[in-house]
Amino acid sequence: MRQDTHSNTGALSPPDGEVGLLKCGDIEALLFAYMTYELGDVQSRVVREHFRSCDGCRRVAAEIQDTMDMLREGDVGISTEPCLSEDRRKRILRAVLHPVMDWIDRHHRLFSVLTALLTLVTVLLLLRHVAIFRTQQLEEGIPIWRMFKSGRLPELVEKANPRPVPPVTE
Numbered sequence: 001m002r003q004d005t006h007s008n009t010g011a012l013s014p015p016d017g018e019v020g021l022l023k024c025g026d027i028e029a030l031l032f033a034y035m036t037y038e039l040g041d042v043q044s045r046v047v048r049e050h051f052r053s054c055d056g057c058r059r060v061a062a063e064i065q066d067t068m069d070m071l072r073e074g075d076v077g078i079s080t081e082p083c084l085s086e087d088r089r090k091r092i093l094r095a096v097l098h099p100v101m102d103w104i105d106r107h108h109r110l111f112s113v114l115t116a117l118l119t120l121v122t123v124l125l126l127l128r129h130v131a132i133f134r135t136q137q138l139e140e141g142i143p144i145w146r147m148f149k150s151g152r153l154p155e156l157v158e159k160a161n162p163r164p165v166p167p168v169t170e
Contacts, residue, residue, distance in 0.1 A: 022046060022050060024050075024054060024056060024057055027046075027047055027050045027054070027057050028057065028060055030043060030047055031047070031057070031060060031061055031064055032064060034047045034061075035061065035064050035065060035068060
């Protein structure tokens with residue numbers, strides 16, 4: 001039984017270690033990975049062997065290499081001047097390095113809980129204020145929605161109009 005000593009590289013590796021069986025289209029798909037050293041040993045060997053016999057693929061590889069060199073040169077050459085004035089930069093650093101902001105950053109869970117509790121207390125106080133406001137309205141007059149909701153319409157009407165109503169005679 002034959003043991004395969006080659007690495008499992010899938011469809012890109014030639015059978016039985018033969019080199020040079022791939023077409024130019026297949027090699028061109030591998031060129032960038034080859035140039036950035038991302039291919040395995042077998043695939044790199046296949047690409048190198050193909051380069052020996054194919055001038056077109058060598059030209060494409062040279063173009064890719066030139067492009068990569070230009071990109072590397074461009075990264076070094078970029079130098080921008082700071083867009084912020086020195087005063088603005090100091091203000092931003094002071095705000096970021098402020099002790100309160102530092103404490104909030106270190107204790108963000110506690111700060112989140114405290115903020116949620118403060119929001120809840122504010123909402124509850126607002127609801128209480130609205131309930132007190134509605135109670136004051138009840139003393140001044142009976143809102144229609146209260147009459148039907150409570151089921152005590154005659155009592156509320158009498159409470160709102162303390163004047164005695166003369167009985168109706170026929």
